[in-house]
Amino acid sequence: MLYNISLSSERLKELRLKHGYTMQDIAKKIDLKSHGTYSDIEHGKNILTSINALKLANLYNVSLDYIYGLSNNKNNxxxxxxxxxxxxxxxxxxxxxxxxxxxxxxxxxxxxxxxxSSK
Known part of the structure; x- marks a missing residue:
């Protein structure tokens, strides 16, 4: 496994809620076609691409390792x-x-x- 999908999914939800975003907000911010696409990522049904992970790390100001569930260190x-x-x-x-x-x-x-530029 390239990354911890379930931990990554939990962290994405936690970060989204902490920042007061809806799934639709996040989908727009990272240029996804629909909030359903983001929902599938957050629920572990779709793989989180490196481009989307980078956009989310920048949005939340956390490390890619934290997004992927590879580290508990949020420091970006x-x-x-x-x-x-x-x-x-x-x-x-x-x-x-x-x-x-x-x-x-x-x-x-x-x-x-x-x-x-989408931020």
Whole structure:
């Protein structure tokens, strides 16, 4: 099993209720076609995709490991703001052994913005 489906389902419900959201609210926030699709995820009938898990982790400001039931630590150290991202990308980060160019950095930031624009 890739993740603990039943624990993940419990946590998603707990987080949703804690934040006062309906299933329909969450479906809209993470760009699902219907609240039924989200309901199936929350009830463990559908697999939680990595994209939806990331959107939910960002929405609730918790770690992906917590969402997936792999850790009890809610701390989301992987979230950062735009300024922190700029600092990290400009310090010589590389991919596949090649340093990112200014154009690469702009494209990467645009991609990340597209992933999170629904919030």
């Amino acid at each position: 150290k992987n979230l950062m703001n735009d300024k922190e991202l700029d600092t990290i990308l400009k310090t010589g980060i590389s991919y596949n052994g090649k340093t990112l160019t200014s154009t690469d950095i702009i494209a990467l930031k645009a991609f990340l913005q597209g992933l999170t």
